[in-house]
Amino acid sequence: MKKQLLTISLVGLSLLAAAQNKVTINAGDGKTIINKHIYGHFAEHLGRCIYDGFYVGENNKTIPNKNGVRLDVVDALKKMKIPNLRWPGGCFADTYHWKDGIGPKAKRPSIVNTWWGGVTENNSFGTHDFLNMCELLGTEPYLAGNVGSGTVQDLTEWVQYVNFEKNSPMSNLRQQNGRATPWNVKYWGVGNEAWGCGGNMKPEYYANIYRQYSTFMNPQVGKEKIFRIASGASSDDFNWTETLMKNIPVSMVEGVAMHHYSTFGWDPGVKGSATDFTEAQYFRTMQQALKMDEFIQKHSAIMDKYDPQKKVALVVDEWGAWYEVEPGTNPGFLYQQNTMRDAILAGATLNIFHKHAERVRMANLAQAINVLQAVILTKGEKLILTPTYHVLEMYNVHQDATLLPIDIKSDDYEVGKDKLPAVSASASRDKAGKVHVSLVNLNPNKPQEITVNLKGLTAKAVTGRILTSAKIQDHNTFENLTKIKPAVFNGAKLNGDELTVTLPAVSVVVLEM
Ligand code: AHR
Secondary structure (H helix, E strand, C coil): CHHHHHHHHHHHHHHHHHEEEEEEEEEECCCCCCCHHHHEECCCCCCCCEEECEEEECCCCCEEEEECCEEEHHHHHHHHHCEEEEEEECCCHCCHHHHHHCCCHCCCCCCCCCCCEEEEEECCHHHHHHHHHHHHHHCCEEECCCCCCHHHHHHHHHHHHCCCCCHHHHHHHHHHCCCCCCCCCCCCCCCCCCCCCCCCCCHHHHHHHHHHHHHHCCEEEECCCEEEEEEECCCCCHHHHHHHHHHHCCHHCCCCEEEEEEEECCCCCCCCCCCCCHHHHHHHHHHHHHHHHHHHHHHHHHHHHHHHEEEEEEEEEEEECCCCCCCCCCCCHHHCCEEEEHHHHHHHHHHHHCCCCCEEEEEECCEEEECCCCCEEEEECEEECHHHHHHHHHHHCCCCCCEEEEEEECCCCEEEEEEEEEEEEEEEEECCCCEEEEEEEEECCEEEEEEEEECCCCCCCCCCEEECCCCCCCCCCCCCCCCCCCCCCEEEEECEEEEEEEEECEEEEECCC
């Protein structure tokens, strides 16, 4: 009898344990739009991102291209829906003199890429190449201006060169170089990491420099206003944001940046392999990634003090995982593989951005091709769509949709004495009325049973897509390009206003109702 009771209570306990995860979607309360620009990307003159990644040269006869830009890359990025692309850096931006990259290619000067591998940069991919490529991709360019080693005049003239329609020295030069109409570039970075590679400035000094540079950037882009982004803090440098917000009037800045990389540190050799890692290392990467939530909250709270109407956007224009480079590759090229760990990191981070959609209105994953947490890896004619690519493609249904506030009660994922929430979730309603829910299982050892309460929503049917694999280390290779790819997900059951979902271990799911 005693044994029976014990069995019954154990069954009861395990049922309770299985019902831990509860997500409540307040479908009637949505008011904030998830700005599509948080799905932005980043292309720096770094390693094989531009050369070999986006651009293989006009004379390349083996890889199909338009004006030297790989067409397989264009197809893939269009499918993923890339809303904006940041260029030419990064650290490179503060060494970049845009006039080196215009006019006949044979006459362009070569420079040394001092930040990234000390390689020769022949400037064959410059302003026209980038902005025309953005047109091909159907994406908005985000130009990062050189403040660290440039001049106010350089930046002012770059704005005039790409944006001014009428007669002026720079628009005339643009026309001589073959482009009649302006490109109307809205997004401009005023320096990058000014606290580090962008000039090692103190925040007070940079705030003043920002005011000076931004004063001379023509505010008009066609009928719109230019969007100027101040170089922002690294991760938890709240004093940087405080100083900028205190010293730059809200009328002079449209966005303040912030960078956060998920990494184990900046000393040589400590970052660990991108593919060969332990569960403890996976857990540490997730801890670093989830700090994004706290950092955004704290930077936003500072911004709220000076800008309670939230006119200025927080722009997370560099984020992602940073590991050791792949064995045998140039350490200055930051080429790393991309596994299910990165897919889970991407899904959870995008859910965090959604949660803060009122303030976070733009973000850029670092970087698009062959660098850091890339969505595409290339080798000659071959191209890998990474697990991160698939998450961004699956999640694109959230772009410009209305955020539906959610409450999450999650099971813990424990490693040693530390724990993280096992479930990350987000929901939105698109313009056609479809509701999408993105779910991530951070616990690689256990499926998650989730009850989703749909408050204020009458759903008729649920469908889904899943990205999953047996191990967190799994990834696509040039020998097996499609080991990891999205599949149909049948693990969600609708019962009135409640969904029950079984989220497999190592998975990212997007549901549609
Ligand atoms: O994305 C690589 C580098 O990381 C960027 O150039 C720089 O801004 C950051 O430190």
